[in-house]
Amino acid sequence: MSDDHDRFDNFSRRTLMKGGAAGAAMLPMGARAQSMSAGGASATGPSVQRIEVSLDINGQRRDLTIDTRSTLLDVLRHELELTGSKKGCDHGQCGACTVHVDGQRTLSCLTLAAQAEGTKVVTIEGLSDEDNLHPMQRAFVENDAFQCGYCTPGQIMSGVACITEGHAGSDAEIREYMSGNLCRCAAYPNIVAAVKQARTEMGG
Amino acid sequence: MAQDYTPVPASKDNMGKPVARYEALQKVTGAKIYAEDLPVPGRPAYAWMVTSGIAKGRITAIDDTEARAIPGVQLIVTHENVGQLGKLETFANGGLAITEVGPLAGPEVHHDGQPVALIVADTFEAAREASYKLAISYAEESPTATFGDAGATEKALGDINPEYEPIRFNDAEAALANSAHTIDAEYRTPIQHHNPIELFSTTAYWEGGRLVLHEPSQYVWGLKHSAADLMQVDADNVRVKSPFVGGAFGSKGAVTHRTALAALAAKRLGRPVKLVAMRDQGFTHSGHRQETRQSVRLGCDANGRLTGYDHRSWEFTARTTPYYNGGLDKCAAMYAFDAVRTDEYVVQGDRNVPTFMRSPAEVPTIYALEAAMNELAAEAGIDPVEFRKINDTRVNPVNGAPYTSRSLNQCLDAVADSFGWTGRDPRPGSMREGDWLIGWGCSMAMYPTQMGPSTARLIVRRNGSALIEVAAHDVGTGCYTIAAQAAGERLGIDPQRIEVRMGDSRLPPGPISGGSISTASVTSAVANACDRIVEELGLSSDASTDERAAAMAGMSEPEIEVLGRWTPPGMGEDALQAMYDGGVRITGGNMDERTMFAFGAEMVEVRVNERTREIRVPRIHGAFAAGHIMNPRTAHSQYLGGLIWGIGSALHEATEIDHKRARYTNDNIAEYLIPVNADIGEVNIVMVPERDDEINVLGVKGIGELANVGTPAAITDAIWHATGTRIRDLPVRLEKLL
Ligand code: FES
Ligand code: FES
Numbered sequence: 001m002s003d004d005h006d007r008f009d010n011f012s013r014r015t016l017m018k019g020g021a022a023g024a025a026m027l028p029m030g031a032r033a034q035s036m037s038a039g040g041a042s043a044t045g046p047s048v049q050r051i052e053v054s055l056d057i058n059g060q061r062r063d064l065t066i067d068t069r070s071t072l073l074d075v076l077r078h079e080l081e082l083t084g085s086k087k088g089c090d091h092g093q094c095g096a097c098t099v100h101v102d103g104q105r106t107l108s109c110l111t112l113a114a115q116a117e118g119t120k121v122v123t124i125e126g127l128s129d130e131d132n133l134h135p136m137q138r139a140f141v142e143n144d145a146f147q148c149g150y151c152t153p154g155q156i157m158s159g160v161a162c163i164t165e166g167h168a169g170s171d172a173e174i175r176e177y178m179s180g181n182l183c184r185c186a187a188y189p190n191i192v193a194a195v196k197q198a199r200t201e202m203g204g
Numbered sequence: 205m206a207q208d209y210t211p212v213p214a215s216k217d218n219m220g221k222p223v224a225r226y227e228a229l230q231k232v233t234g235a236k237i238y239a240e241d242l243p244v245p246g247r248p249a250y251a252w253m254v255t256s257g258i259a260k261g262r263i264t265a266i267d268d269t270e271a272r273a274i275p276g277v278q279l280i281v282t283h284e285n286v287g288q289l290g291k292l293e294t295f296a297n298g299g300l301a302i303t304e305v306g307p308l309a310g311p312e313v314h315h316d317g318q319p320v321a322l323i324v325a326d327t328f329e330a331a332r333e334a335s336y337k338l339a340i341s342y343a344e345e346s347p348t349a350t351f352g353d354a355g356a357t358e359k360a361l362g363d364i365n366p367e368y369e370p371i372r373f374n375d376a377e378a379a380l381a382n383s384a385h386t387i388d389a390e391y392r393t394p395i396q397h398h399n400p401i402e403l404f405s406t407t408a409y410w411e412g413g414r415l416v417l418h419e420p421s422q423y424v425w426g427l428k429h430s431a432a433d434l435m436q437v438d439a440d441n442v443r444v445k446s447p448f449v450g451g452a453f454g455s456k457g458a459v460t461h462r463t464a465l466a467a468l469a470a471k472r473l474g475r476p477v478k479l480v481a482m483r484d485q486g487f488t489h490s491g492h493r494q495e496t497r498q499s500v501r502l503g504c505d506a507n508g509r510l511t512g513y514d515h516r517s518w519e520f521t522a523r524t525t526p527y528y529n530g531g532l533d534k535c536a537a538m539y540a541f542d543a544v545r546t547d548e549y550v551v552q553g554d555r556n557v558p559t560f561m562r563s564p565a566e567v568p569t570i571y572a573l574e575a576a577m578n579e580l581a582a583e584a585g586i587d588p589v590e591f592r593k594i595n596d597t598r599v600n601p602v603n604g605a606p607y608t609s610r611s612l613n614q615c616l617d618a619v620a621d622s623f624g625w626t627g628r629d630p631r632p633g634s635m636r637e638g639d640w641l642i643g644w645g646c647s648m649a650m651y652p653t654q655m656g657p658s659t660a661r662l663i664v665r666r667n668g669s670a671l672i673e674v675a676a677h678d679v680g681t682g683c684y685t686i687a688a689q690a691a692g693e694r695l696g697i698d699p700q701r702i703e704v705r706m707g708d709s710r711l712p713p714g715p716i717s718g719g720s721i722s723t724a725s726v727t728s729a730v731a732n733a734c735d736r737i738v739e740e741l742g743l744s745s746d747a748s749t750d751e752r753a754a755a756m757a758g759m760s761e762p763e764i765e766v767l768g769r770w771t772p773p774g775m776g777e778d779a780l781q782a783m784y785d786g787g788v789r790i791t792g793g794n795m796d797e798r799t800m801f802a803f804g805a806e807m808v809e810v811r812v813n814e815r816t817r818e819i820r821v822p823r824i825h826g827a828f829a830a831g832h833i834m835n836p837r838t839a840h841s842q843y844l845g846g847l848i849w850g851i852g853s854a855l856h857e858a859t860e861i862d863h864k865r866a867r868y869t870n871d872n873i874a875e876y877l878i879p880v881n882a883d884i885g886e887v888n889i890v891m892v893p894e895r896d897d898e899i900n901v902l903g904v905k906g907i908g909e910l911a912n913v914g915t916p917a918a919i920t921d922a923i924w925h926a927t928g929t930r931i932r933d934l935p936v937r938l939e940k941l942l
């Protein structure tokens with residue numbers, strides 16, 4: 001992993017559960033946002049700071065002025081009308097907001113939008129085009145790997161990463177590395193089947 | 205023993221085709237199909253609900269100076285400036301409100317997490333920050349949290365509902381006294397929360413005098429009428445859009461405070477307002493499965509024939525609104541009891557109001573009955589599968605009403621075969637592998653077959669396509685898919701050429717998505733619409749699908765349109781009108797003349813680590829029979845979800861409460877444990893063909909709430925079989941086995 005990646009909170013619920021230390025990785029970004037802000041808000045006064053960012057989302061450059069506190073998830077959903085990434089908790093607990101940042105699965109609710117500058121963000125909307133589904137999307141359809149579908153964008157983004165990370169070697173490994181994505185409809189066995197099918201197609 | 209897993213099973217006798225979900229492509233591409241994702245006219249404002257920090261008392265002062273100073277804050281609504289909202293009735297009184305207490309009704313606080321203010325700002329971030337700055341002072345009183353806490357008040361159900369009658373069928377006391385074997389046990393079930401992954405949201409905007417709501421809903425027509433009553437406008441001037449729901453499980457049926465708050469804010473600001481209850485707020489916002497106590501006495505004779513059954517239940521509910529599930533009449537219908545006595549109670553405290561949660565009455569009560577069945581079978585030295593077969597019944601013993609169909613024995617055989625049950629050594633502690641103690645357990649699953657009125661508009665076109673419109677709901681169940689299948693099968697149209705529109709109150713009304721009634725009710729209305737089309741085409745009702753298709757191709761008009769209607773037999777026509785008025789009418793289960801249930805049987809293997817007491821479920825099998833299966837693919841997924849919910853109920857799920865402050869302490873989905881992928885091993889589902897020509901037009905039984913009933917009894921019995929320890933307090937976590 002390059003140094004660039006150190007700026008991202010590439011941790012899942014599982015790594016959070018394994019050790020509290022990962023949680024600390026979130027903190028330094030606040031400092032970066034502050035330093036870039038033009039605003040003169042005092043420590044005690046109203047704290048709105050706007051910041052100009054240029055993001056690369058699904059291969060498109062998006063220049064925006066955003067609240068420094070905005071998460072990548074909220075910017076996707078509120079500013080860019082990219083509502084495929086879902087908010088299930090806003091706390092890094094459910095995985096519904098999973099996107100790829102420079103190819104790594106990332107919880108967009110735990111990522112400040114400002115942190116994403118200089119990276120390539122891919123969301124479910126950018127994974128494929130309509131006529132040419134990604135093998136993982138096709139596998140989810142064919143294996144009925146969802147019911148309500150609300151966790152599905154996150155599951156699919158995690159599923160792709162699970163394979164590219166090399167964590168889809170066995171059923172048990174897939175289950176383990178897909179456990180950061182909760183599915184309340186409990187489509188888990190079908191999700192495992194879908195990841196296996198896509199693994200074959202993706203050559204993973 | 206591991207079996208090849210088939211996510212999408214093939215059809216068997218009396219099953220439709222396992223066609224892919226109507227909306228599958230949209231769900232894998234992140235399309236805007238959920239209420240919160242729908243576009244709104246103009247830039248919305250963002251609202252944040254401020255919730256009470258105490259469980260009981262009153263607000264003495266609100267200082268919003270600092271909150272108002274946050275740049276971007278546009279509006280703060282509290283009980284002081286909310287104005288006059290309309291009043292809604294609760295379920296018990298024929299309405300849909302979750303609580304008797306209206307939104308921001310006054311300074312009184314009735315439970316922790318009660319909404320006490322709404323802050324609306326230009327951005328989500330500003331609204332959230334302002335919520336931290338809103339200073340609310342309270343005069344706090346000591347609240348009652350749950351069973352056993354000071355101030356809890358008990359009432360018999362008859363004191364709340366004058367129509368409720370406890371069961372007194374023969375003399376249960378005498379029957380128990382004359383039994384060869386008896387069990388007398390108390391079972392406890394915890395608070396659970398639905399926690400759909402989609403949060404509870406409402407987006408509201410006004411177009412002149414018309415209100416548009418985007419809200420995930422299990423009943424858009426009901427929500428339309430409720431919102432109209434709250435905002436004191438004509439129901440025709442309210443539109444609710446909820447094309448797909450991101451999981452509900454009962455939590456999106458009642459009308460909560462946020463609907464009126466969002467609508468009010470949108471009106472005052474003259475712009476769209478988005479309000480999302482955050483995950484922790486969801487724990488107090490939209491109900492839960494209440495904790496219960498179940499006291500069961502059960503007896504059998506020396507041959508294993510059941511004699512007396514005495515079941516008493518206590519449900520913990522809200523002081524303001526004594527919502528309850530009841531349901532012991534269903535337990536009483538399950539086996540050939542000689543005598544039954546039931547008594548049901550509620551206990552009230554200072555809590556938010558419970559609501560339906562997937563198989564609301566059945567999960568706690570059938571768990572208790574099935575656990576007692578397993579314990580009694582062991583006591584009598586009879587295999588638990590055999591014990592259930594000995595006590596099978598063709599009628600509800602209490603009133604003699606025959607089952608329209610009942611395939612419990614076939615399900616027991618099918619699951620025993622798939623699981624390999626005959627290899628079970630009945631002695632506890634008899635199976636192990638290394639450090640792992642192995643246990644096997646079983647249970648019955650059941651759910652009443654229920655139905656409600658529905659309509660369905662059907663348009664068929666000369667070009668071979670069709671359109672179905674009904675304000676029914678898809679909460680992940682496959683409702684769009686099966687509606688298209690129902691019409692396609694009857695008219696000889698490829699379901700792929702049938703467009704389906706649901707989840708919009710502008711469409712003709714469909715039933716609430718609750719009580720597992722949607723499939724039976726909606727397909728019956730679609731079938732009625734198809735019959736009307738056949739009539740319009742001048743065909744006889746026994747015309748073949750080929751003849752029907754040919755007649756459509758030769759129509760003189762480009763399209764014809766009909767409105768199908770269906771009311772379950774025995775329900776008056778006023779039930780249809782009630783649905784048009786946003787009411788809820790459901791029938792089924794235990795009736796005077798007939799008894800209507802779907803059945804299943806489940807078997808689990810549990811492994812308990814001898815040293816750490818860690819509990820795993822490496823495999824679970826279920827066999828289910830539920831009349832005509834519209835679509836084996838979506839049915840399989842519902843059974844799968846149900847079985848895994850059953851595992852969660854048995855081993856993981858419980859909302860913990862602080863007894864002193866009556867506050868939920870694990871109100872997030874990291875600490876409220878639900879099964880994750882790594883918790884689930886082998887799952888095998890057998891669909892047992894069953895035909896029921898009596899039950900409704902297509903012979904369909906609802907299945908969404910079937911598979912999670914009974915599972916905890918199978919798992920607790922397996923834990924006993926592994927360890928010799930009986931745990932009667934759910935969930936069973938390792939500390940209970942230390
Ligand atoms: S919304 Fe990001 S993990 Fe739940
Ligand atoms: S499909 Fe509903 S939460 Fe996963």
